[in-house]
Amino acid sequence: xSEKDLSSLKVNQDRLMGDIHHTCQWDTGERWGTASTETGMxxxxxxxxxxxxxxxxxxxxKAQGCKTTVDTMGNIFAVRPGLCNDAPPTFAGSHLDTQxxxxxxxxxxxxxxxxxxxxxxxxxxxxxxxxxxxxxxxxEEGARFPISMVSSGVWAGSIPLEHAxxxxxxxxxxxxxxxxxxxxxxxxxxxxxxxSIPMAAHxxxxxxxxxxxxxxxxxxxxxxxxxxxxxxxxTVRGGDCHTGTTDFKNRAxxxxxxxxxxxxxxxxxxxxxxxxxxxxxxxxxxxxxxxPGTVRFSLDIRAAKDETVEGLEKQLKRDFAAIAAGEDVGNxxxxxxxxxxxxxxCVTESARGIFGDKAEDLxxxxxxxxxxxxxxxxxxxxxxxxxxxSKDGVSHNPVEYTSPEDCALGAQxxxxxxxxxxxx
Amino acid sequence: xSEKDLSSLKVNQDRLMGDIHHTCQWDTGERWGTASTETGMxxxxxxxxxxxxxxxxxxxxKAQGCKTTVDTMGNIFAVRPGLCNDAPPTFAGSHLDTQxxxxxxxxxxxxxxxxxxxxxxxxxxxxxxxxxxxxxxxxEEGARFPISMVSSGVWAGSIPLEHAxxxxxxxxxxxxxxxxxxxxxxxxxxxxxxxSIPMAAHxxxxxxxxxxxxxxxxxxxxxxxxxxxxxxxxTVRGGDCHTGTTDFKNRAxxxxxxxxxxxxxxxxxxxxxxxxxxxxxxxxxxxxxxxPGTVRFSLDIRAAKDETVEGLEKQLKRDFAAIAAGEDVGNxxxxxxxxxxxxxxCVTESARGIFGDKAEDLxxxxxxxxxxxxxxxxxxxxxxxxxxxSKDGVSHNPVEYTSPEDCALGAQxxxxxxxxxxxx
Ligand SMILES: NC(=O)NCCC(=O)O
Ligand SMILES: NC(=O)NCCC(=O)O
Numbered sequence: 052x053s054e055k056d057l058s059s060l061k062v063n064q065d066r067l068m069g070d071i072h073h074t075c076q077w078d079t080g081e082r083w084g085t086a087s088t089e090t091g092m093x094x095x096x097x098x099x100x101x102x103x104x105x106x107x108x109x110x111x112x113k114a115q116g117c118k119t120t121v122d123t124m125g126n127i128f129a130v131r132p133g134l135c136n137d138a139p140p141t142f143a144g145s146h147l148d149t150q151x152x153x154x155x156x157x158x159x160x161x162x163x164x165x166x167x168x169x170x171x172x173x174x175x176x177x178x179x180x181x182x183x184x185x186x187x188x189x190x191e192e193g194a195r196f197p198i199s200m201v202s203s204g205v206w207a208g209s210i211p212l213e214h215a216x217x218x219x220x221x222x223x224x225x226x227x228x229x230x231x232x233x234x235x236x237x238x239x240x241x242x243x244x245x246x247s248i249p250m251a252a253h254x255x256x257x258x259x260x261x262x263x264x265x266x267x268x269x270x271x272x273x274x275x276x277x278x279x280x281x282x283x284x285x286t287v288r289g290g291d292c293h294t295g296t297t298d299f300k301n302r303a304x305x306x307x308x309x310x311x312x313x314x315x316x317x318x319x320x321x322x323x324x325x326x327x328x329x330x331x332x333x334x335x336x337x338x339x340x341x342x343p344g345t346v347r348f349s350l351d352i353r354a355a356k357d358e359t360v361e362g363l364e365k366q367l368k369r370d371f372a373a374i375a376a377g378e379d380v381g382n383x384x385x386x387x388x389x390x391x392x393x394x395x396x397c398v399t400e401s402a403r404g405i406f407g408d409k410a411e412d413l414x415x416x417x418x419x420x421x422x423x424x425x426x427x428x429x430x431x432x433x434x435x436x437x438x439x440x441s442k443d444g445v446s447h448n449p450v451e452y453t454s455p456e457d458c459a460l461g462a463q464x465x466x467x468x469x470x471x472x473x474x475x
Numbered sequence: 476x477s478e479k480d481l482s483s484l485k486v487n488q489d490r491l492m493g494d495i496h497h498t499c500q501w502d503t504g505e506r507w508g509t510a511s512t513e514t515g516m517x518x519x520x521x522x523x524x525x526x527x528x529x530x531x532x533x534x535x536x537k538a539q540g541c542k543t544t545v546d547t548m549g550n551i552f553a554v555r556p557g558l559c560n561d562a563p564p565t566f567a568g569s570h571l572d573t574q575x576x577x578x579x580x581x582x583x584x585x586x587x588x589x590x591x592x593x594x595x596x597x598x599x600x601x602x603x604x605x606x607x608x609x610x611x612x613x614x615e616e617g618a619r620f621p622i623s624m625v626s627s628g629v630w631a632g633s634i635p636l637e638h639a640x641x642x643x644x645x646x647x648x649x650x651x652x653x654x655x656x657x658x659x660x661x662x663x664x665x666x667x668x669x670x671s672i673p674m675a676a677h678x679x680x681x682x683x684x685x686x687x688x689x690x691x692x693x694x695x696x697x698x699x700x701x702x703x704x705x706x707x708x709x710t711v712r713g714g715d716c717h718t719g720t721t722d723f724k725n726r727a728x729x730x731x732x733x734x735x736x737x738x739x740x741x742x743x744x745x746x747x748x749x750x751x752x753x754x755x756x757x758x759x760x761x762x763x764x765x766x767p768g769t770v771r772f773s774l775d776i777r778a779a780k781d782e783t784v785e786g787l788e789k790q791l792k793r794d795f796a797a798i799a800a801g802e803d804v805g806n807x808x809x810x811x812x813x814x815x816x817x818x819x820x821c822v823t824e825s826a827r828g829i830f831g832d833k834a835e836d837l838x839x840x841x842x843x844x845x846x847x848x849x850x851x852x853x854x855x856x857x858x859x860x861x862x863x864x865s866k867d868g869v870s871h872n873p874v875e876y877t878s879p880e881d882c883a884l885g886a887q888x889x890x891x892x893x894x895x896x897x898x899x
Contacts, residue, residue, distance in 0.1 A: 294750065
């Protein structure tokens with residue numbers, strides 16, 4: 052297709068927004084406004100609602116003439132044939148699971164925009180050189196099963212299948228990824244692997260989840276990479292004792308120690324221009340008049356550079372040991388990621404095709420604060436991402452919002468980028 | 476009875492220990508040693524196991540010739556008639572509920588020692604001047620329904636019945652005290668009130684739960700009173716946001732604020748020679764990569780003097796407000812308590828009857844760090860308590876331990892104190 056043909060292909064904004072909000076009927080979250088779409092989302096991975104969203108995805112992709120494949124991690128790949136089908140498809144995709152108090156755009160925009168791409172290609176009778184595909188990755192959020200992007204991680208060969216299958220849901224439940232995949236009927240038989248399901252490239256449209264694009268009045272983020280991060284579970288062991296009869300000298304208060312650790316992680320991260328956050332904390336036994344003997348908390352540390360994350364981890368290990376006899380178990384370790392030049396230039400060209408002279412002002416080359424499945428695909432195939440603005444930079448919160456215009460713009464850039472890569 | 480007759484009445488140590496360990500078959504807790512009795516207890520109030528322990532208590536008291544009454548808080552009063560039954564009984568008692576990770580002695584010793592008193596009186600055909608009784612109070616621990624000593628509080632007229640009935644179990648369950656009383660068949664019809672069920676006096680044998688008696692090589696604590704305490708539930712509201720994309724400036728991290736408050740309560744209490752403890756902390760939404768928007772935690776503050784507790788509360792209200800926009804709800808407020816001279820002297824005399832010349836060395840006049848049902852009975856009737864040593868001062872922990880000899884000594888002092896009061 053010529054540049055002119057490409058620019059005649061238009062994303063249908065209303066149809067895209069219709070798909071987004073249609074899929075948000077499954078485990079709608081907290082209401083924050085009066086309009087029917089002004090709610091958050093609460094669709095944990097592999098829940099009944101996630102099954103409904105998956106069923107919608109499979110049916111829609113089939114209706115668009117795609118062949119769908121489910122792998123052993125429940126990742127769903129939908130492929131639309133090209134003129135030549137000897138080479139692997141160029142994929143666009145993201146995830147349909149959400150945080151427990153998440154919004155309507157994180158992940159969902161990326162999948163629905165990829166579905167919109169299929170619809171645009173079909174209604175314009177476009178034949179691509181090679182196949183193009185859409186992928187829905189399982190448990191990207193890591194909210195229910197505590198490794199984010201775990202299923203693209205298995206696909207990339209970075210995380211062993213068995214380890215992922217045995218991941219237990221957070222909060223003391225007994226369900227594992229494997230048992231839940233089976234329960235909802237999405238444990239496929241094709242190995243979750245880049246060798247069984249090869250890709251030519253992976254493009255992911257996503258909301259920025261941060262405040263930069265909005266603050267700088269730009270429309271499109273051309274994502275060059277993702278900051279590094281690591282997740283830990285820290286267990287602090289003290290001893291249960293009576294709150295009224297035990298003086299401070301004779302206590303081993305696990306919560307007091309955990310509080311000091313959380314403050315110290317914040318202080319050290321501030322000093323090192325990194326981030327440190329605790330999102331989960333549980334304690335035992337949990338009685339007003341018993342000093343807690345055991346506390347367990349999550350620690351999420353991030354920075355643009357691998358060395359900074361490593362330095363912060365070392366620092367906190369020393370600090371935590373000084374605060375108490377603690378034990379920490381690393382369970383996720385993501386180095387900083389740089390995306391592929393070819394993909395980045397497809398995105399850049401696609402944006403230029405839309406914005407023309409204004410491209411310089413309306414786009415920004417940036418790195419991602421959050422992890423995405425594109426982190427893992429980038430280990431195996433050329434990959435890049437496209438960001439659209441997040442209102443007030445808010446995400447992982449029901450009020451997460453990106454305007455319909457910006458959603459459609461992002462989808463348009465995605466479409467152009469995939470077709471450009473297909474041509475390359 | 477003469478002093479000589481009194482001293483001929485002997486507590487049966489094996490029978491007492493047999494009763495203690497027999498009742499500990501119902502919701503046995505964590506094992507800490509190899510002997511069959513070397514475990515903790517986990518018998519939350521109004522659970523199925525609590526019902527079994529209550530049934531045992533009622534049957535045993537009836538077998539000892541007592542009339543039993545259950546009031547609207549499930550408190551169980553067992554009365555053994557005296558020569559003259561025109562005046563109210565002198566009671567001994569405590570509680571059969573435990574902490575989730577509690578031990579075998581806290582409360583249980585006091586009830587079983589009072590039952591042992593009945594057995595000693597019966598096997599020696601003793602007729603008391605007035606009736607004597609044994610009471611088992613409901614939910615003393617405050618571990619399941621978050622007001623400690625709530626049912627003696629209703630009996631004393633200090634806590635409204637309805638407020639107590641509507642108390643909901645901690646940890647997000649839907650059971651209330653009333654629904655659980657009904658469920659296990661212990662919602663009695665007699666009003667829980669000191670007017671419906673009057674007492675001449677209340678004596679309570681209890682383990683010390685602190686280290687003083689053991690450290691000073693003394694056997695019996697003659698308890699003059701109880702330190703003051705208050706319980707609060709503090710709610711910290713911030714906002715959920717993404718841990719990877721939200722810089723520290725743009726966060727309202729409820730857990731970071733709660734951690735600061737917990738540290739500050741510890742610092743302020745240390746400075747004021749008081750105690751401050753957090754035993755429960757829950758947060759929302761609870762996801763590794765979402766900064767928690769809401770945290771709720773318990774705060775238990777104590778000191779020997781009312782003024783100190785009040786001063787600490789005021790100080791913390793200021794400090795917490797400075798740390799964040801917080802909201803605290805007081806739900807328990809116990810002033811410092813002084814016990815009754817007559818009861819204290821019955822205990823002192825009883826100990827002197829046993830120890831003779833060594834009484835000075837082997838007993839100690841002390842105040843209680845923990846709250847007890849005797850706090851509430853003391854508001855209505857002459858009351859005092861007897862403490863026996865706690866190994867290493869440990870309580871609210873499975874390894875809580877008091878030797879059989881010390882349990883029996885305490886029971887012996889209790890028996891002598893009740894009979895002395897009966898004579899008075
Ligand atoms: N995009 C997103 O929220 N991904 C979850 C993984 C992370 O915590 O960064
Ligand atoms: N004795 C005892 O542990 N009572 C519970 C009330 C308190 O917290 O002091």
